[in-house]
Amino acid sequence: MEEVTNKYIAIKAKVDGIPKESDFEVKTEQFSLSVKPGSNDIIIKNLYVSIDPYQINRMKTASASQKTSNYAVAIAPGEVIDAYGVGKVVASGNPQFEKGDYVVGMISWGEYSISQGLILSKLDPMGLPLSYHVGVLGFSGLTAYAGFFEVCKPKKGEKVFVSAASGSVGNLVGQYAKSLGCYVVGCAGSTKKVELLKETLGFDEAFNYKEETDLHSTLERYFPEGIDIYFDNVGAEMLDAAVSNMNLYGRIAVCGVISEYLDAGKRAAPDMLSVIYKRINIRGFLAGDYMNLFPEFVSTTVDHIQTGKIHVLEDVSSGIESIPSAFLGLFSGSNVGKKIVKLSDE
Structure with a gap:
């Protein structure tokens, strides 16, 4: 069974004040690139990940948002942080996904992710940059x-x-x-x-x-x-x-x-x-609340991009180690447009 060392970003402790880079750490784990026989798991190589300000509410101690909504489920120190992004399937025991498929949905602030496909979809890039599907088309x-x-x-x-x-x-x-x-x-x-x-x-x-x-x-x-x-x-x-x-x-x-x-x-x-x-x-x-609009939204937005009615604004950093500074930049106003971290080439 092939294994790699997977790097991922975690918080060291609950973040209740203004976040600092020292609140985060790069952790490593041994990560299998194979699925067990009969498993429904999908192994994903993460390519692009979204950096969003709402994540700070998940890092706080008993935030009100965590008490009233499952949207901002608390993040425990040391654990992998899930986030929206785009990846490529490395191995799959799930009949809906095959090796080589591009996918979009909940992956992680890490180099690899494992999913059961619950908040994950196959992705047709439609000839557009993969990063667009994290932001303007996400x-x-x-x-x-x-x-x-x-x-x-x-x-x-x-x-x-x-x-x-x-x-x-x-x-x-x-x-x-x-x-x-x-x-x-x-x-x-x-x-x-x-x-x-x-x-x-x-x-x-x-x-x-x-x-x-x-x-x-x-x-x-x-x-x-x-x-x-x-x-x-x-x-x-x-x-x-x-x-x-x-x-x-x-x-x-x-x-x-x-x-x-x-x-x-x-x-x-x-x-x-x-x-x-x-x-x-x-x-x-x-x-x-509006997932029923997703096909209409994508169709309209792609048309607007192609006809020049929408100018795509992206702010892309590279590498797993850049995630903490990219995240902090959201609160200092340093980003312009959608903040994304590129984790890997295909």
């Missing part, structure tokens, strides 16, 4: 697509505000909105990102939130006629400012609260009187 893309089109129910010409607009989800929301004919404003954390939003992605306007002292008046300046749709990736003060500038029957899709992940004290409740009197719909959601 859960980040589905989050943007479903959140915008299904949760927000947009109409042509509506006024749309997107926070964290240069991130993996926000940049796509803005591009979907522009493809529909909406007026789109995004915010980001640097002058370079603001220029990217306007000059490369086609946002009508964008601003650096770090340079603004009063977000309420900032949004009033960019939306003198009010906001119809707000796609919220950050929560806290930004959500409060958006609510105060929403129009009647405004819709807010909430898919992330990154400003609160490391500092629960930053939580800010929106003006609930405005929510009531303006009849604002605020809805949290997960991409997994």
